[in-house]
Amino acid sequence: MFERKPVMKKMFPEYQKKSTDELQNMLEQAIIVFDTNVLLNLYRYSEDTRNALKRVIEWCGDRLFMPYQVGYEYYNRRLEVIEEQTKHREHIEQELNRELDKIASQCRSFSNFYNIVKKDFEKLKDKIEAEDKKREHFEHKDTVLAFLEKVFDQKVGANFSGEEYKSLEKEAQERVNKKIPPAYKDREKDNGNQYGDFYIWKQMIKEAKAKGKDLIFITEDVKEDWWYIIGGKTIGPRIELLREFIKETNGKSFQMYRTEEFIKHINNKLVEKVSSSVSNEIKNMTTIIIQNDKESKKNTEEDKVYYLNALKEMCDSSCSEYIKFDANETELETSILLYYLYKQLENKEKHQIKNPYSKLKKFLEKKK
DSSP states (O other), X not given: OOOOOOOHHHHOGGGOOOOHHHHHHHHHHSEEEEOHHHHHGGGTSOHHHHHHHHHHHHHTGGGBOBOHHHHHHHHHHHHHHHHHHHHHHHHHHHHXXXXXXXXXXXXXXXXXXXXXXXXXXXXXXXXXXXXXXHSOOTTTOOHHHHHHHHHTTTOBOOOOOHHHHHXXXXXXXXXXXXXXXSSGGGTTOXXXXXXXXXXXXXXXXXXXXXHTOOEEEEOOOOOTTTEEEETTEEEEEOXXXXXXXXXXXXXXXXXXXXXXXXXXXXXXXXXXXXXXHHHHHHHHHHHHHHHHHHHHHHHHHHHHHHHHHHHHHHSOGGGTTTOXXXXXXXXHHHHHHHHHHHHHHTTOGGGOOSOHHHXXXXXXXXXX
């Protein structure tokens, strides 16, 4: 008897694009998770945008879910982000004073022109100070914290047990080494949170499986270990993530959105619509944060290359065949320790230096 084979698209569900009706159904019925970066951005937005995003979060109602890891990261970074906003205003004022000093040094013969410019600078600083007085000072009264603790009450997932963490950490290390998403792009993090995204991922799968529901994840993370990116264009969630989610949840669906994209899809469902100015601020804020992150990583990499090159110059050539100095993979401290460990094991007295860090510091001072 002829055996009918499964339909091709049912064999590869992770590759199937969802219809408009299917996406709308998910938006109205799926579990909804907001990533830590979305919640922390509430401190960075203007009052109008912050209130609009609060209404969006409230709209999700009982479908809201906060993985334990998201809550942990939020509490851990909350004060840091609040302080960051205060420093931004101080930095702007310092930059204005610096620019005014530059103008003063170049306009010694044009005092009238300098006085005019100075008055304009003072007016600008007064406006900045006035705006700062109007903004919420979260270091004194944290309305964002109060809102989140209320809206997510009884909606936070349980933490993993000690044994679960041991098993998950081992799995996370294996996945990072094999570049299996998510979290492998966070392997360079030095804050002890390099597996945070993986823990969030596992907690989302656990919740979706327990409730037998689809899940939507809203994040401002743009890294390739979450998103399927081709030619610089973001297509959607990584195929590996979709495949794993479908398998682990017995066929449930997973969808990801950036904040402004999520708002665009649900705006017609809200009682009070989100304005285009709010959506633009959310989009622009994400762009600024990404750019700042890129600059920070660029500076870190440049520093690493400089010090590793200096270390290579200090080391003799006989070490090169034993130790590979790679600025992208090998940390400076590890390189130093490996080098001197090798020399000590070889028992070459002329290379046995008791304090390699001190030696490198002196070498760099001479080099400069």
